[in-house]
Amino acid sequence: MRKSTAVAHANLAFVKYWGKIDHALNLPANNSISMNLSNAKTTTSVQFDESLFGDEILIGSEGRPANPSFSSRVSNHLDRIRKEANVTLHAHVWTENSFATGVGIASSASGFAALTMAACHALELDLSEKELSILARKGSGSACRSIPSGFVEWFASEKSEESFARQIAKPDHWDILDITIAVSQSEKKMSSSAGHKLTTISPFFPTRLATLPERLNLIRRAILDRDFETFGQEVETEAISLHLIAMSSPHKDSDAWLSGVYYWMPDTLELLIATQDWRKDGLQVYFTLDAGPTVHLICPDSEKDQLLDAVSSLQSQRSERLWNVMVNRPAEGAYIMNQEEA
Ligand code: PMV
DSSP states (O other), X not given: OOEEEEEEEEEEEEEOOOOXXXXXXXXXXXOXXXXXXXXXXXXXXXXXXXXXXXXXXXXXXXXXXXXXXXXXXXXXXXXXXXXHHTOOOEEEEEXXXXXXXXXXXXXXXXXXXXXXXXXXXXXXXXXXXXXXXXXXXXXXXXXXXXXXXXXXXEOOOSSGGGOOEEEEEOGGGXXXXXXXXXXXXXXXXXXXXXXXXXGGGSTTHHHHHHHHHHHHHHHHHHHHHTOHHHHHHHHHHHHHHHHHHHHTOOEEETXXXXXOOOOOOHHHHHXXXXXXXXXXXXXXXXXXXXXXXXXXXXXXXXXHHHHHHHHHHXXXXXXXXXXXXXXXXXXXXXXXXXXXXX
């Protein structure tokens, strides 16, 4: 059978997916808005093979066998696609990220978007962008946002067939940048799946949900109007709202009672304060963060050099700061590579 190769980019959420109404189907509690990231991509090839007795999943250019938990997540997702195509064949899967783990960008969004696209193409399943987004969502929630191109909105719905992502604007609509600053290479304290489950414990979660419809309208409008100030203010407030929910969700860890989850490291907080100072000094920059210590600075392209200098001088203040800095632009959606390129 044919070998198909797909590419998909990771995405950065401006309105976050935080909390689910259905954990098995990855149905989100609210709509979210994101941008695909140009320098963070996964390339995945899939080939179904009747001689295989199980799926064979290899990682990286050296083809390292995947660990059992990742392999079983991939196989479960292939099962969904096999069911759709009505086949029982197992597959060879080769997957490689353009970015290292530890750079502060999760690879599950780009990974499951690329896997969905490559496996469907290999089985000659002719699905629409909406159908591919729904399928990718079942593998990893935010993966549905890596299917369409550019700036994207994912709709919340109680119905699985209505929860998919759609483009708001093309990648070249707006030349804003994400400067990703990974301040720590260690594993994050709590996975996003566990974090999603804790949201409903926070007494502030209903307030967060109540404020989101207006914020979604403002951010969507600001993207379309290229209104950086409104956009930045809403995006920064939104990121803090996610962390307020995490910090106010009591739970137990190793039998110890914890009042909430702190995803930040001391360097994270220094960068958040520095961003506010840089803004007071006249730079156009706002921050956002996901469920981890990595800081994302959002700025117009024109501010890039000044900001990179500012970040590098802050980093050099302490020799132990081994930050990983990466610049991302809005990027295209998932696509199939033709065989000559693959
Ligand atoms: O797709 P998941 O389960 O890894 O959840 C992602 C959650 C956040 O990154 C914190 C927010 C988002 O919308 O990407």
